[in-house]
Amino acid sequence: MDKEKWISSLVKRYERPLCSYAFSLLHDFERARDAVQDTFLRLCGQKPEKLKGREAPWLFRVCRNRSLDILRKEEPVCPLSEPQEASLPSEEKTPDEQTAHGDLSQLLPRFLSKLPKNQQEVIRLKFQQQLSYREIAHCTRLSESNVGYLLHTGIKTLRAQMINL
Amino acid sequence: MKTNDTKLTAYALNELPETERQAFEKELTPETRKAVEEIRALAGQLNAHYATEGETCLTDEQRETIFAAARKKKEKIIPFPRYVWMPLASAAALAGIILYVSLPRISGPTDRAVEVAGRMESTATPTDKRIRTDVDPFSSTPSVTRPKMELKKPAIKMKKSAKPKTLRRIARGRPYGKRSDAGAVSLYMSADKFEKTDCYGVTRTDSLTARPWGPSIENYAEIRENQFLRVINQPLSTFSIDVDTASYSNMRRFLKNGTLPPKDAIRIEELINYFDYNDAPPTGNTPFATHLEVSSTPWNPKHKLVRIALKGFEIEQSERPALNLVFLLDVSGSMNSENKLPLVKRAMTMLTRQLDERDRVSIVVYAGASGLVLPPTFGANRQAILDALKRLEAGGGTNGGQGIELAYRTALENYNKEGVNRVILCTDGDFNIGVTQGGDLNRLIEEKAKSGIFLSVLGFGTGNTKDSIMEQLADRGNGNYAYIDTFSEARKVLVDEMSGTLLTIAKDVKIQVEFNPALVAGYRLIGYENRMLKTEDFNDDKKDAGEIGAGHTVTALYEIVPTGQPVNGIPPVDELKYQISDSAPVRSDELLTVKLRYKEPDGDTSRKIEIPLRNVERSFESTSDDFRFATAVAGFGMLLRDSEFKGDLTYGQVIEWAQSAQGEDGFGYRREFIELVRNAQAIGR
Structure with a gap:
């Protein structure tokens, strides 16, 4: 397959998903873009036939490593835009008030943000990127059963909170 | 049951x-079926x-950069950045630990936000991108806009003794630690911090600690101190000169931080060569003069100390050749x-004041991509x-390899046959994209060095200084490392000693010392551990060695064991029974002979010089200032390295020798040295 075409189709397909994934790790659009650009630049050094069928997990994994590198390498800076639910807890309505207003959609992100980070990450990879357990495992370097466990625990917590309303 | 529970989720998610x-x-029951429904909802x-x-x-420019890279198929790219540490054997084992430590921290960026609140100003702005993306880094022929000539500015005379320099003050606060992690890698994170973050359930207040964030990654290759060698077994000692000074300023950073x-x-050797000595420059047509003292x-006191000093000729600023510099x-x-x-x-702003209409300057930047x-x-x-310079801003990853390609290409396009052609790399050494693996990068540099372009590596910053990578690069690239x-x-390297840094007057300078077995039983070269050469490399012009710059002094010290004294405390081995050494030692009152080989900066064949040293009895106190000062610096190095040969040497003695040998010290470097020894003395207690 023509390599140029291969690259451009993958950029088209994965540019946004990778950007939002990188953003979730870096909390900064600029650096997220850098990480994604680096990921694709590295992709240019790969042989299409070698990655066939596992482009997505490969991209997410490299993107993740790049983001971690950036985090490790750079001096920590205050994220440009934190998820709202994490930064403005006091001014928000209580869950009860929100239910009363039928504002359920506001609650999910709030509960999500309270989950441990590793659960948040696998949930994001699963539901935002629609990756399989195996692909998530490849991306995060966890074992498949570990991914299953984290997802399960995260979902269980979310479910309990939603039901308790 | 946990496993079944997990399975339930996996089932619900079709996994x-x-x-x-x-x-x-x-096996589904109505109850579990309901759970499945809920999970799916x-x-x-x-x-x-x-x-x-x-x-x-991505921005359009970023996308274009990617497509350009896709078109350029043969780009060599290393898949995973982590392996940048791998070639460094000593750091390799620890690299995994760092990754593990930093991983959980990264998953919790909101915690981090609390720790570093108030640093918002330093957040990169979107304009950072401009520099990196407005130039197509891959275009094979960078468009060169010829600048208009400006009025001629008078060349500034550069003389070392021009004006005394204000002394840097050394922090003499209460020392807070003895030795930073002696290993190749130091981790600032304490065990309990590690545990807390590892389990992810960190509350925001938990991480409100004042500890520095994340691991500090500084790489130092292990140095095994040169041992005493027996002259009977190894009558020749061969090494390459080294004019780097980086180790000194790095050491100073640590000591100033307590x-x-x-x-x-x-x-x-880098500590010793940091200083300027007063040896006379050459008078004949050799590029450097050689001075020996014992x-x-x-x-x-039972041993002797020999100082070998090379002094490169000096060039007046107005007479220096034109410079083709690519930063x-x-x-x-x-x-x-x-x-x-x-x-x-x-x-660089300071350096530009030294330049005039003869010179050409280009600037190549590299981060995720590179550009002119x-x-x-x-x-x-x-x-x-x-x-x-004003437009430069920092942001993005580090693709050292690509930038190096572009820089050498730019230097080559403006190659000045009569002048100095040099790439000056300014980095913290953390290459993590592109050609990064030590070997590949070294090969790339070695390849580029053949084109007659020299390299200077200027290391900056703290925390992830890859000292060993930078030193190797300079070594391979016919260059120096500061x-x-x-x-x-910066002023010392780029202004006061500009000609030494930029003007190479001889390359591949090798030293071989032959000891006279009639007078010398054993010897030890102080320092130069990673510059040692094989005996046969001396006459092999293909073997790379160090460069000497204009006005540079290169000093090497040998500790010598006279005959009759035990070497390493062990008496000599018995004579061989089946082999008779047929040649009796030549009668001579020479202690040793220093042989030097060097090439002209653009030459391929070396020339040889031989200088003998006669054996004289002299007390240390009666030696030259330079001899005593170099010895003091070596002694300080031995103390900092906790050398097995330091004997009963003390910081106090080092200070005493250095004080007695301070000399003119126009720039105050020697005084600063004494302050540093005092600092070390205070910390060591």
């Missing part, structure tokens, strides 16, 4: 393999939630602190250079 799925389905909500999340995409530097950060060893600047995110990119800029931000510009056109920790250091 079970087909056979397992069927088996599981049969939640999954739908989650999908919807993420679908509404704000999106971002810690002893890691042992392996100390390269004694006395008793102050830390072991290769790391503008990656990690350079974004006061002692990195801003210091680089200040240093200043096309070759005449040195007299200072404003253009300053404007380009570590710039302060503005004054």
Whole structure:
């Protein structure tokens, strides 16, 4: 397959998903873009036939490593835009008030943000990127059963909170 | 049951393999079926939630860069950045630990936000991108806009004794630690911190600790101290000269911060060669003069100490050849602190004052991508250079390899046969994209060095200084390596000693010393551990060695065991029964002969010089200032390295010798040295 075409189709397909994934790790659009650009630049050094069928997990994994590198390498800076639910807890309505207003959609992100980070990450990879357990495992370097466990625990917590309303 | 629970989720999310799925389905009860429904409902909500999340995409320039790279198929790219540490054997084992430590921290960026609140100002702005992307880094022929010539500016005379320099003050606060982690890698994170973050359930207040964030990654290759060798077994000692000074300024950074530097950060020859000595420059047509001096060893009176000093000829600023300089600047995110990119800029601004209409300056930057931000510009056109510098901002990853390619290409396109052609790399050494693996990068540099372009590596910053990578690069690239920790250091390297840094007067300079077995039983070369050569390499012109710059002094010290004294405390072995050494020692009152080989900067064949040293009895006190000062520096290095040969040497003695040998000290470097020894003395207690 023509390599140029291969690259451009993958950029088209994965540019946004990778950007939002990188953003979730870096909390900064600029650096997220850098990480994604680096990921694709590295992709240019790969042989299409070698990655066939596992482009997505490969991209997410490299993107993740790049983001971690950036985090490790750079001096920590205050994220440009934190998820709202994490930064403005006091001014928000209580869950009860929100239910009363039928504002359920506001609650999910709030509960999500309270989950441990590793659960948040696998949930994001699963539901935002629609990756399989195996692909998530490849991306995060966890074992498949570990991914299953984290997802399960995260979902269980979310479910309990939603039901308790 | 936990396993079944997990399986339930996997089933609900269609993650079970087909056979397992069927088996599981049969066991479903109404209750678990309801749970499955709930999970699927939640999954739908989650999908919807993420679908509404704000999106971002690459900029058009970034996309273009990627497509350009795709067109350029043969680009060599290393898959995983972590392996940048791998070639460093000593650090390799620890690299995994760092990754593990930093991983959980990274998953919790909100915690971090609390720790570092108030640093918002330093957040990169979107304009950072401009520098990196407005130039197509891959275009094979960078468009060169020829700048208009400006009025001729008078060349500034550069003389070392011009004006006394204000002394850097050394922090003499209460020392807070003895030695920074002596290993290749130091981790600042304590065990309990590690545990807390590892389990992810960190509350925001938990992480409100004042500890520095994350691991500090500084790489130092292990140095095994040169041992005493027997002259009977090894009558020849061969090594390459080394004019690097990085180890000294790095050591100074540690001591000023109140810690002893890691042992392996100390390269004694670099400490000694940091200083300017008063040896006479050459008079004949050799590029450097050789001076030898001997006395008793102050830390072991039964031994002798020999100083070998090479002094390169000096060039007046007005007589120096034209410069074709390509600055290769790391503008990656990690350079974004006061002692990195801003210091680089200040240093370069200072350097531009030394340039005139003969010279050409280009600036190549590299981060995630690389680009030419200043096309070759005449040195007299200072404003253009300053404007380009002003625009530089840090941000992004570090693709050292690509920038190096572009820099050498730019240097080659403007190659000045009569002048100095040099790439000056300014970085914190953390290459993590592209050609990064030590070997590949070294080969690339070695290849480029053949084109007659020299390399200077200026190391900046702290925390992830890859000392060993930078030293190797300079070594392979026919260059020198200096570590710039302060503005004054930048001035020393780029202004006061500009000609030494930039003008190579001889390359591949090798030293071989032959000892006279009638007078010498054993010897030890102090320092130069990673510069040792094989005996046969001396006459092999293909073997690379160090370069000497204009006005440079290179000093080497040998501790010598006279005959009749035990070497390493062990008496000599018995004579061989089946082999008779047929040649009796030649009768001579020479202690040793120093043989030197060097090439002209553009030459391929070496020339040889031989200088004998007669055996004389002399007390240490009666030696020259330079001899005593070099010895003091070597002694300090031995103490910092906790050398097995330091005997009963003390910091007090080092201070005493250095004070007695302070000499003129126009720039105050020797005084600063004494302060540093005092610092070390205070910390060591």
